[in-house]
Amino acid sequence: MKLNRKAMVLAVGAALAAPAAYAQVTSKAGSEWEFYGKFYPELARISGDSPSPVGTTVSTLSAAATGTSNLVNRGEMLVGNSYMGFRGGKSLGSGMKAIWQVESVVPIDEGGSAPADTGTLATRNTFLGIQGGWGTVRLGFMDTPFKEAGDVVGFLGVSSGNFVQTNPVLRQVGFASAGGGPNRASRFHERRGNAIDFASATYFGGLQYVLQYSTGNPSETAHTATRDPRFVSMALKWESGPWYAAVMHETHFDMFGGSVNAPAAQKNDADPNVRSKDTAAQVTGMYKIGGHTFEADYIKKNYKEDAGNSATPNGRFETYKNNAWMVAWEARWSGQWRTTVTYVSASAGNCTLFNAACNTTGLEGKQLSLGGSYYLDPSMYVFLIGSKIDNGASARYDNVSNGSPATGENVTQYAIGLAYTF
Secondary structure, three states, X not given: OOOOHHHHHHHHHHXXXXXXXXXXXXXXXXXXXXXXXEEOOEEEEEEEEOOOOOOOOOOOOOOOOOOOOOOOOEEEEEOOOOEEEEEEEEEEEOOEEEEEEEEEEOOOOOHHHOOHHHOOOOOOOEEEEEEEOOEXXXXXXXXXXXXXXXXXXXXXXXXXXXXXXXHHHHOOOOOOOOXXXXXXXXXXXXXXXXXXXXXXXXXXXXXXXXXEEEEOOOOOOOOOOOOOOEEEEEEEEEEEOXXXXXXXXXEEEOOOOOHHHOOHHHOOOOOOOOXXXXXXXXXXXXXXXXXXXXXXXXXXXXXXXXXHXXXXXXXXXEEEEEEEEEEEEEEEOOOOEEEEEEEEEEOOOEEEEOOEOOOOOOOOEEEEEEEEEEEEEOOEEEEEEEEEEEEOOOOOOOOOOOOOOOOOOEEEEEEEEEEEEO
């Protein structure tokens, strides 16, 4: 794509001045590209309450109860769902097209003083691919099919990067031995690097299959002679009229989503002789009627490690299984007013340790989120949102941006903000 500096400046200026047009530009080489994004600043309040008292009998997998809150009742500005990017494509002939995208988080609240990873390029979905009548192949850094196929309704336009997201309770574990909340290695709601992604064409009036394979990142579990960290994620989805349905499956090899969150004596992740295989399966259904959209999800997660291969296996983590479900309702009462409610419930599950007893007492969790928005324009709206996580006596389900709850601590957050898309 051959665009000089002046053309680039004019294109970006047009994007900001006329967001509905997405500033689509065609270069002399025949490539088309557009500048797009979303700004989402919110003034939020967070508080914690009712941590489990000292001496509470907790799950074998959990940190001991301290009776002290880990959360400071405070206000802060959050912008986790703010981003901007460039995307485009070019016809290659024979019905094929090159496609690309570079998308990044934008720290509009703190600018240059924000954490280093939020101000760099390609921190969100970024790829290069080929599209044809047979489907689409992409290579890069992308949401998994498991994540995309189940994030249908969202919450007033967002499905991650905000405390109203459902994935901490729906798609992760609720135990963490120390430090912060559950490690993301246990999460089935990922954007993966080093990924190749295939999406078939649509058949039979709305049926599509999506498959992604990705290797591990340098910051994750390292590749060794006995470790091969990788993801395999897939989804089969169908959409026709007001109906949507999807089934998803994902496998994490050598990511140790169970034992990285367990107490030190149970961990296998630093033992080169132990391998892990974590899996999740989910079904999602959605129905639209008038201005109302309803969604329901059910997920089963299974974390498994072969602790018996360790030189000192007794008491090491072997398995943890649990299930969770979610319901959502979005209502569009007019062209200006929208409301959303979501409810998530996760079971305590069950666990095993090698030659040792294991219990999951108190590992259940629930989350209720409510929100409303008023559109000042099709591109801009004001919103008010709130969410509460009720943790079981042993649980640490965590949707906190800065900090994490103590064992058994409940979390309440609410915010008012602005959103602008272009």
